[in-house]
Amino acid sequence: MRYADGGGLTAKARQHREAVRLEAAALFDEGVPPKEVARRLRVTAKSAYQWHQAWREGGAGALASRGPGGQRCKLSARCRAKLAGYLEQGPAVHGWDEDQVWTGARVATLIGRKFHVTYSVSGATRLMHRLGFTPQVPTRLAAERDEQAVSAWMEVTWAEVKAPGRPATDGSASRTKPGSPADRPRHARGDAAASPRS
Numbered sequence: 001m002r003y004a005d006g007g008g009l010t011a012k013a014r015q016h017r018e019a020v021r022l023e024a025a026a027l028f029d030e031g032v033p034p035k036e037v038a039r040r041l042r043v044t045a046k047s048a049y050q051w052h053q054a055w056r057e058g059g060a061g062a063l064a065s066r067g068p069g070g071q072r073c074k075l076s077a078r079c080r081a082k083l084a085g086y087l088e089q090g091p092a093v094h095g096w097d098e099d100q101v102w103t104g105a106r107v108a109t110l111i112g113r114k115f116h117v118t119y120s121v122s123g124a125t126r127l128m129h130r131l132g133f134t135p136q137v138p139t140r141l142a143a144e145r146d147e148q149a150v151s152a153w154m155e156v157t158w159a160e161v162k163a164p165g166r167p168a169t170d171g172s173a174s175r176t177k178p179g180s181p182a183d184r185p186r187h188a189r190g191d192a193a194a195s196p197r198s
Helices: 004-008 011-029 034-041 045-058 077-089 104-115 121-130 147-155 157-162 190-194
Strands: none
Touching: 011 034, 011 045, 034 045, 077 104, 077 121, 104 121, 147 157
């Protein structure tokens, strides 16, 4: 049975799933058919049939866990510890002095420079998460930005835009037929109730 990227399972969850598969192997040894195994263990019939096939070909050992799935990390434990140290130093130490933000792209570049290993941006981001860091998006402000004009706009224009809309009154939200719903009797349901179809 395949689980995407190890199913995102912890070691404990992997042990639990392995225990279920090994219980299935014991039932297969007793001659219990896969459909009944699925019912007893509350798994899908497809899983039970796949386990039965693996059990016939390799015994109970074929149903043992193979450990976490997914691709192995390209960096050794020692290199990952070094990378964590580099990340602690901050981006400025490594040539990014415009802001103090680690992005996935910067970390991928740093890994390439320091360890001569190629990482994609998403791979570098996942590695950062594993090391306890979070990637950040750098703040980009326009060079032409005028802070005084921005504050004036916030005080005057934004206050007008933010003001509440039209007052609530009986009537329609439609600007083309503002009074039509108010003219209708409360017990009538639309135009169909007022005039029968012909």
